[in-house]
Amino acid sequence: VVRRLCGGSAEKFLLVETAERGKALVAKGSFKQGDVILLEEAILSLAAGASPVAALGLLSRSQRRRLAALHCHTRLAPARAEDGAGALSEQLGEEGERLLEEMVASGVWTAEQAVQDAGWLWQLLRVWDANKLSFVTAQGPEQCVFERISRLNHSCEPNVRLLPAGPKQLLVVAAVDIREGEELCICYPERNILPMLHFLHAPTSWRRRTLERWQFLCRCVRCEAPRPEQVEDLEEEARALVSPLQAATSSEDFPIDQVLQLLSQCQDAGLGCDHWLSFWLLSLCMVGSSARPLQVASHGVARASHLPRGGDHVGKVKQHRMDSLVYDRENGTRHRPLHSSRSK
Numbered sequence: 001v002v003r004r005l006c007g008g009s010a011e012k013f014l015l016v017e018t019a020e021r022g023k024a025l026v027a028k029g030s031f032k033q034g035d036v037i038l039l040e041e042a043i044l045s046l047a048a049g050a051s052p053v054a055a056l057g058l059l060s061r062s063q064r065r066r067l068a069a070l071h072c073h074t075r076l077a078p079a080r081a082e083d084g085a086g087a088l089s090e091q092l093g094e095e096g097e098r099l100l101e102e103m104v105a106s107g108v109w110t111a112e113q114a115v116q117d118a119g120w121l122w123q124l125l126r127v128w129d130a131n132k133l134s135f136v137t138a139q140g141p142e143q144c145v146f147e148r149i150s151r152l153n154h155s156c157e158p159n160v161r162l163l164p165a166g167p168k169q170l171l172v173v174a175a176v177d178i179r180e181g182e183e184l185c186i187c188y189p190e191r192n193i194l195p196m197l198h199f200l201h202a203p204t205s206w207r208r209r210t211l212e213r214w215q216f217l218c219r220c221v222r223c224e225a226p227r228p229e230q231v232e233d234l235e236e237e238a239r240a241l242v243s244p245l246q247a248a249t250s251s252e253d254f255p256i257d258q259v260l261q262l263l264s265q266c267q268d269a270g271l272g273c274d275h276w277l278s279f280w281l282l283s284l285c286m287v288g289s290s291a292r293p294l295q296v297a298s299h300g301v302a303r304a305s306h307l308p309r310g311g312d313h314v315g316k317v318k319q320h321r322m323d324s325l326v327y328d329r330e331n332g333t334r335h336r337p338l339h340s341s342r343s344k
């Protein structure tokens, strides 16, 4: 609820440079929960998933200058849920491999002009990709880039929220009381007013993993806790599992043994099912060891909540848990002990 409008023309925040998160917006004074900190109109606004190639080509010089000042990465980000079918990296290639042909196909450039303009356009496309904010208006899902709002960093303990205010306009509203000097942060995976509880309540490693799609390692206050080396090794092994998983075309060539082995190592390392890796492996067990994934998945999720968190008791209960996790392919509904599954 918007409690109080902080009127006046003077800005209510400062743009500062931080060591961990690049530029950031910091409160100039204190705010009460519900205060409106800023109302801003986007430099560029498009329907969610629409290609920005032509739109960027048609911007005025001053709009291009304002955009070019914003942060960007060297390559385009992988698809995110809000991109729908149309992630920019899929259209152009992560390094802009198909940029020239898309410029010509947009109808804004001839082949010769495309070669001349590709440099600045590639920068603006990366700026768009790194700064676009997604929200839903009366016209449908939109993505916009703002001169100031796009400077808001992400935090897993956000203190401001974005509310659509009109065509191409967003309000920045204090979600909690904010003290002078505090950094103003939103939660990137959260869209509109609804808090993304399954993101904010997830463990640190899971949240950081999700934010890889925004191309940064989250260094918000909540995430800045050291991680044991052993866990990093396990995460490395998990990455090696991705290729065999992607190559699997049926439950027969699904790498269930490798999944189970890594899950077992996770348990030995004391990673409970609240850790993203154990959770991911458990989900794979449910899907990969059954011809009926959904039924098994729901059964498995119920069981997963009983998984041990680690410590001495892990070894004693581990075999019992693993027995329960493996689904019998032949009999459909019965579980089979781990040793018989492996000895096959």
Ligand SMILES: C[S@@+](CC[C@H](N)C(=O)[O-])C[C@H]1O[C@@H](n2cnc3c(N)ncnc32)[C@H](O)[C@@H]1O
Pocket: 020, 021, 022, 023, 024, 070, 071, 130, 131, 150, 151, 152, 153, 154, 155, 214, 215, 216, 217, 218, 219, 220
């Ligand atoms: C939309 S921009 C935000 C403003 C940006 N810091 C700047 O310098 O303009 C998003 C980028 O800010 C950085 N960033 C935002 N939140 C961060 C966080 N919690 N931890 C580390 N980097 C973060 C990342 O580089 C990210 O790609």
